[in-house]
Amino acid sequence: MAGLAALGIALGLSVLLLLRKVSNQQSIGSLRRQMQACLYELRLFVDEPAVVWRAQKRLLSLNAGYLGLMLRPALILAIPMLFLFSLLQPFFGKAPLAISEASLVTVKLAHLPGVLRAPPILQPPPGIQVETPAVRMRGVDLICWRIRARKPAAGLLRVVFPTGTVTKTIASGSEPRLLSTRRVQSWWQLFWYPTESPLPAGNVEWVEIDYPSRAFSWLGLKLSWFVWVLTFSMATVLILKRPLRVVF
């Protein structure tokens, strides 16, 4: 939890500093003051419809201008944020397989029919038990197995086809660790699943392990890491925006 708080604070601070650097602070400040003036007008001249109408129109156009000014820092922030979250999700978002709890291994194939003749065999590392044979899901080109962790383990899961073997990292136990939920083949999917090397070219498009979601408890609330980080970062932004003289 302390890690998430530190992360949230660091993120909030970075957002503030980046905003100060890449946005037009003067124009944003000016627009905000003008919008406030419009709001005052609406409040003070509530019995003068013409004034209210003009103030509302001006408020709309000022808002559009404000959004335009915020768009640039938002776009600059978005890309590293997405990348950061896709890196953090495998660590904070998922937990290793819990002992005695069942989970699924799913393999997506480019073409299932070849596999209909000879199903692949799943070979887990010690500590992980395979409870079902391969179930080939025709029509959607998936193969599934049910597995169960019997003790803490970390190693390679092997999916053995007649034509070759594909491996996937797997972990069980209570120690948090960086997890790879899915090992993918295509480069563009690597952006979402960056924690394991890509699969070699072949019939297997991805291999996935259904790790349980992780939730963090604090003050009686149990929430995902993402919500906590957002909360801490927003709190940091609100507290530090004045001392750092950042306007948004």
Add this chain to the structure above:
Amino acid sequence: MWVSSQLNRPLLTGVCLLAALSQMACRSSKVKSGARGKRIVVLGIDGMDPEFLEKHWADLPNMDRLRRQGEFKRLATTMPPQSPVAWSTFITGMKPAGHGIFDFVERDPKTLLPRSSMGEITSGGISLPIGPYSLPLSHGHVETYTKGTPFWKILAAHDVPVTVLRMPTNFPPVECEGCTSLSGMGTPDLRGTFGEFSWYTEDSNRVLGNVPGGNIIPVKIENGQALLRIRGPDNSLRKDHAQTFAEMHVYPDPVNPAAVFETGGQRIVLNEREWSPWIRVNFPLIPRLQNAHGIVRIYLKQVHPCLEVYVSPVNLDPAEPDLPISSPDSYSHALAESLGPFYTQGMPQDTAAYREHVFNKEEYLAQSREVSTELLKVLRYGLNHFREGLLFFHFFGVDQDSHMLWGKYDDDLLETYKLVDRTVGMVQKRMGEGTLIVMSDHGFTTFKRSVNLNTWLLGQGFLALNDANESQSEVGFQNVDWSRTKAYSIGLNAVYVNQRDRERYGIVAPGVDKKAVLRALREQLLAFRDPENGKPVVASVFAPEENQTALSDSAPDLIVGYYPGYRSSWQTALGEVPRELIADNTDEWRGDHCVAPQFVPGVLLSNRKSKASDAHLYDLTVTMLSEFGISKPGAMIGESIY
């Protein structure tokens, strides 16, 4: 003038303080000093039979020790000895004429259609029509028909901590400040029935359609998958109340005996002959805006050569039930948080699936044991949170298993009794000091001959048909000639006089005429002989009205007490008139207790000796109150056994 005076303010404060203190004193004095810290645990083992216990003490060491330490005796049951009747007596301390429950099934005198005697769910009155929808502006509600005050409400009113778990005929749970309850028998599934399974089969030789307790539905595998449409509740938000469905896709492996099931973003893999964990299913009421939801369990019976999948009745989700199943509402949520999902329907052992040969005996027993194991976790939870006061837990496994195993599979039934015995041992260990009562509402006997009571009434001239060549095999007495019918039967023990101004087509005048009909019925019922073997069929006939003048219109006029071996047929329960008078019972439902009550007493086991030479269910109600220093309310008829 009063409050503005500075001199009066301290006086006012003092008066308020004094009032508060005296109220606190009153509250704490409600619990008599001798009753504080007292602990009573009552285990209600539905259908536990004294003779079966007596034959197997050696295999039931904990209950054997209990009877040696305290006592064991027979516990008189109600007339008729049916669970909803007997438990209502235990709950209220009144006879059936007092609490108004006489059978599982009763008839509505205005429509003559059968209905549950325990209660019904009604929709709200005012609604707003929008297109195909009719949005309710007032809430529907769940109505219970049981009269009288439940004992736990009386205990709670006297500040005695009380928890009642899986209490029969407590749906919806009685609102009760200071007590905790979880409803049991009588709790419907999400569709409002007692529990209807769905059986999906690729086997074209199977008889398809609605069967008692379930639906057998054809399924086809296309492109490697089959679609199961799970029936949900009728959509009360639509004008046409169309049925809702949840979709589940099944992908059986082409060779391996396993399949993948997908619904609502959830995916599970099952081997053949495996049960799934609980799965949440959503039924759209207004697409993307409003769903009803429940939980189901799946049993993959077979993958090859034909796919066969059993889906349990859709249970209310205890984490967020769409109908009230606990008081307070948060209690079922707390249980689900701690234990995970569990069976909430009142009678979860799927005897219907066994009777329809969807389950074989082993599959039925596996499901029954699973239910029992799951619900015993609720008892453990209750015990973990039990400090003082009263804790009650109802266990249904013995009753349901006895119905299916009695007289033929005693070894299997003994395993169920052993589970109870281990539970008794666990409770004794955990509860420490206090009174432990292990009781049952009735015993068991065989069910060999099935009596079509309406056919008997027809033969004796009490009932007439429009077309004598057509038997009546539809619910609702379609072929009955009411202008010549004086009496009919519906339910498992009840006979109703076709009374004028009460029944829809009544012809018998109340008073002298009705008494004459009742007298004739009684005499002829007691003279009723089985044409196959000449044995008497009816041991006793009881008229509730004789002892109670103010009965409701739904109360029966006569209650038939059969000899062991005989029981009203399933067709009689729904008001049918088959051709055969008495038939052999070839059903898997082989044991029963809907006979004259003296043949099926219940059990009273306790770690204390009682003063009562014989005890009745309603005596236990008074006992539970008097142990906490609460005097017997006027409506209750029993005496404390201690």
